[in-house]
Amino acid sequence: MDIHTWYKDQVTERLLRYAAINTESKRGSDAVPSTPGQWDLLNMLLDELRDIGVKDVDLNENGYLIARVPASDPSCSSAPVTAFMAHVDTSEDVSGAGVRPRVIRGYDGGDIPLGDSLVLSPEQNPELNKYIGSDIITADGSTLLGADDKAGIAEIMTAVEYVLLHKPFPHGSFEIIFTPDEETGSGMDLFPRDALHAKSCYTLDGTGRGSLESECFNAVRIDVACIGVSYHLGSARGRMVNALTMAASLVSMLPQAESPEATDGRYGYYCPLKISGHVERTELQVYIRDFDVLDAERRIEAVTQMAKAVEAAFPGGKVQLEVSWQYRNMREYIDKEPQVLLLLEEAIKAVGLTPEHTIIRGGTDGARLSAVGIPTPNIFTGGYNYHSRYEWASVDAMADASRVVVELIRLWAQVAEA
Ligand SMILES: [Zn+2]
Known part of the structure; x- marks a missing residue:
């Protein structure tokens, strides 16, 4: 044989x-x-x-x-x-x-x-x-x-x-x-x-x-918490801050051209993966993936800036981020x-x-x-x-x-x- x-x-x-x-x-x-x-x-x-x-x-x-x-x-x-x-x-x-x-x-x-x-x-x-x-x-x-x-x-x-x-x-x-x-x-x-x-x-x-x-990939997970202000919906005018709307606003800022469904090869991406919550608090998970560590860091910075923009657009609301490196x-x-x-x-x-x-x-x-x-x-x-x-x-x-x-x-x- x-x-x-x-x-x-x-x-x-x-x-x-x-x-x-x-x-x-x-x-x-x-x-x-x-x-x-x-x-x-x-x-x-x-x-x-x-x-x-x-x-x-x-x-x-x-x-x-x-x-x-x-x-x-x-x-x-x-x-x-x-x-x-x-x-x-x-x-x-x-x-x-x-x-x-x-x-x-x-x-x-x-x-x-x-x-x-x-x-x-x-x-x-x-x-x-x-x-x-x-x-x-x-x-x-x-x-x-x-x-x-x-x-x-x-x-x-x-x-x-x-x-x-x-x-x-x-x-x-x-x-x-x-x-x-x-x-x-x-x-x-x-x-x-x-x-x-x-x-x-x-x-x-x-x-x-x-x-x-x-x-x-370099893999990063960002846990986002949007904190709103809750009031009875009947008397909310000018006072309520809706955490769900804040989270949706942040998701809409993520560039769609840099998503997993729009990239392949060496291109990295942002991906909102999970969202849950209510008026007072909504949690969102965003994944970042990049082959180059500097690109991943740039994306972390971009999400941080988006969070600040959301806070500015929703006075009284807060956005907290927790960044974790999953693997390198x-x-x-x-x-x-x-x-x-x-x-x-x-x-x-x-x-x-x-x-x-x-x-x-x-x-x-x-x-x-x-x-x-x-x-x-x-x-x-x-x-x-x-x-x-x-x-x-x-x-x-x-x-x-x-x-x-x-x-x-x-x-x-x-x-x-x-
Ligand atoms: Zn296998």
Whole structure:
């Protein structure tokens, strides 16, 4: 069997097995992880890692699995420790219960019927055209597939198995991290930072073949409270100040051309997200998103000025702002350790692909890790149409992603610790 076929068989078998476990996470749940199904997959991975020969595996009480592979050879023991991370949960946007993944062998370039009268068509998914003749995995139209992020898990596990069983080269120490509840935004809340030895990390949670991501938004939330003055409506003339009207006035000042619905690419935006209240007090949430931190700061200043303008237009009323930084563009942290990205580009080239930098118009667990001193870019998984019944994965691209992990392990072994 040639090696690419081995990779394809391994990632396929694993994705099918992991996808069948319902790991849908749930916002607002009090449990940790948010749903019990995530434990089933975590326990399966724990056993599987031990079977492959990884002895140092710990699954903690909050559902974080951290495994450490020691250096294979004293000559590599001073190489910097790197890590690979993926999340076990799937989005609650579409059901993850009873996923029945199917493998379409030798895709013929036509429409793929998914069942439930859904069709995955190359017209709407031109990426499919890149994979004519090769194998594709979909669900059956009633659920998502869960390639986000079980493709990433399958790729990491396959890479680890390859490195430990085939011993293709001496390697340094590296770590494997599987986390719960990425989709609820809580994936990093209880992350055991101190358990990690890694100086860098790579998430396998991207999409199209060859792509890598090292930039995400800077994210700011502004909680606005408009304080009005209430009187009986029958005798309000000249005295009442309506907080609802104040809040509406502030919303109308936000530039519509700089909203999420009017921007893409590198453009940032303002977005009013939530409004609730009454005459005396109305609360409003405004999100600011920008790749450049100075742009985000400019927007904070703009909202501050708008608040003052509203106060001036509604004498007697008050507008209070509370500004919170939610996460930062990980680029500023990744740029401090250029080698992390350089080796990733080299690894992608080593498997015969051209690295394609894409940007994340959102956040990532990698951004949170980067902010605590572990630069963490994101690698493609070969999965597409995440959080959808139309989700699919290319087996060839998955095999390539797994080989990128192997290449990274090889490349980091050649780096001597400074
Ligand atoms: Zn994901």
